[in-house]
Amino acid sequence: MEPVFPFPVLLPRGSGGLTHALHLQLRAAILDGRLPPHAALPATRKVAEALGVARNTVVTVYDLLVAEGYLVARKGSRPQVVEFARRRSKPARVGTDDSRFAPAWRAPFLQPSSVRALPERNFRLGIPDHRHFPHDVWRRLTAQTLRKSAREPFAYAPSQGIPALREAIAQHVAFARAVACSADDVIVTSGAQQAFDLIARLLVTPGQTKVAVEEPGYPPLRAAFAAAGARLLPLPVDDEGLCVERLPEDVRIISVTPSHQSPTGAAMSLRRRAALLDFARRHRAVIVEDDYDGEFRFGGRPLDALQTLDGDALVFYVGTFSKSMFPSLRKGFVVAPAWAHSGLVTVKHCVDSHCDSLTQSALAAFIRDGHLARHLRHMRPIYAERRAALLDGLQRVLGRWLQPIPSEAGLHLAARFRDPARAARLMPTILRHAAGAESTADYAMTRGIEPAVTFGYGVIDAGDITAALQSIRRTLERGREP
Structure with a gap:
């Protein structure tokens, strides 16, 4: 029964x-x-x-x-x-006893931030627009991959990624960013974050290795190196990118976002790029180049990637498809120097074995058949219109309070306060009316950086941008801000 x-x-x-x-x-x-x-x-x-x-x-x-x-x-x-x-019933004990955690994992800044509820059209950073993505093409390629997988034996994929995707990535970055590499140089990862984690695990000796990071800079990248036990050295950035002249001689890893600095949006100048490569060569340091938001350019010819300029095998070039396609794809890659390739593959095999084969195959076909290049061409004028509306609004509507930071790429713009002394008073009003926008202070390890506001325009239309900035202006004027 x-x-x-x-x-x-x-x-x-x-x-x-x-x-x-x-x-x-x-x-x-x-x-x-x-x-x-x-x-x-x-x-x-x-x-x-x-x-x-x-x-x-x-x-x-x-x-x-x-x-x-x-x-x-x-x-x-x-x-x-x-x-x-x-x-x-007896209530469960509130709180977590972290005394048995490894010390690195007790750091509060390593814990993921909660996801905020935002309106559909918002200024959040790092999110591309799903409305213009070729969903029908992606569904067709995914279905083809599923049908093909049913005729193949079950097997583990290579830790470094399937050959078809590595070849497609090598051709894509060579065409889009003049990155000289072959499929053998590419390691497929679960997003850029896993790429940072693999590099940190391979190169960091806990408690000893000094890693220079941008200040302000991308928090998840810092977290990957901190979790590996690195000693983080925050270095300032300005309108030319990382202040290379401030690098200490004993730093062994330098992390930069030269194409579109996160979060200020500044591009590293050619002068600074040459100086950084020279420093790394003289001091036996390596460079982690996060090509953040590099797919979308709105000015003239983009500056060469550090990996392109590197003649001494010093640069780990990290890319992702989160901005060019969609974040939930969770596919990134590292173009690694030849001397580090086998080590990275070993680390990848130990921590993750391999990325899933189905999305790798679909992504390889998406790139190989030209769909990624067509999608990027389609999106550039759309994002360019939004960028122009944001830049115009910052100058014409909010120019009394904010000054845009020069930027020619990516999906966000940042603006400094003309009077930094008023930043603490003005920032709450701006963030309240520009849902998803952020303060650069949220990206800093230390206090005292020059305050700025970052506005993403990946998922907000030009008209909504203008309306939000005008709302900010009306509120500031009602508050009689000088």
Whole structure:
């Protein structure tokens, strides 16, 4: 006979104590959630037959649970577990005991930030527009991949990525960013974040290796190196990018976002790029080049990637498809120097074995068949229109308070306060009316950086941008801000 409860009921032999034993077990099941709120108990006749007891025993137990407040009786229906019954159980201990965690994982800044509820059209950074993505093409390629996989034997994919995707990535970055590489130089990762994690695991000696990071800079990248035990050295950035002249001689890893600095949007000048490569060569340091937001350019010819200028195998070039396609794809890559390739593959194999083959195959076809290049060409004028509206609004509508930071790429713009002394008073108003916008202070390890506001334009239309900036202006004027 099928069990009547989703847990075993153990009753004593003979007739003595049956009611008491059944009552205790059903009450315990209600308290610990095995009988959840609003669950209807089985009919008394069915329970009696299944447990081999008299029906009156079951009726008595049900009546007792109703009297105690664990069940509610319903005329003509089976009794139900009440909502508040579980409150009588011992409350779970609040908080987490992290004393057994490795020290690096106790750092508050490593914990992921909560996802804020935002309106559909907002200024959030790092999110591309899904409305213009060729979903039908992606569905077709995914379906083709699934049909093909059904005819192939099950097997683990290579840790460094399937050959078709590595070849497609090598051709894409060579065309789009003049990055000189072959498929053998490419390692496929689960987004750029895993790329940072692999590099940190390979190169950082805990407690010893000094890693220079941009200040302000991309927090997840810092977190990957901090988790590996690196000693982080925050270095300032200006309108030419990382201040290379501030690098200490004993730094061994330098992390930069030269194409579109995160979060200021500044591009590293050619002078600084040459100086950075020279420093790395003279001091046996390596460079992690995060080509953040580099796919979308709105000015003249883009400056060459550091990897393109590198003649000494010093640069780890990291890319992702989160901005050019969509974040949930979770595909990134590292173009690694030849000397580091086998080590990175070993680390990848240990921590993740391999990325999933299905999306790798679909992505390889998406790139190989020209869909990625067409999508990027389609999106550039759309993003350019939004960027122009934002730049115009910052200058014409909010120019009294904000000054845009020069930027020719990416999906966000930043603006400094003309009077930094008023930043603390003005920032809350701006962020309240520009949902998703952020303060550069949220990207800093230290205090005292020059305040600025970052506005993403990946998912907000030009008209909505203008309306939001005008709303900010009206509020500031009502507040009689000078």
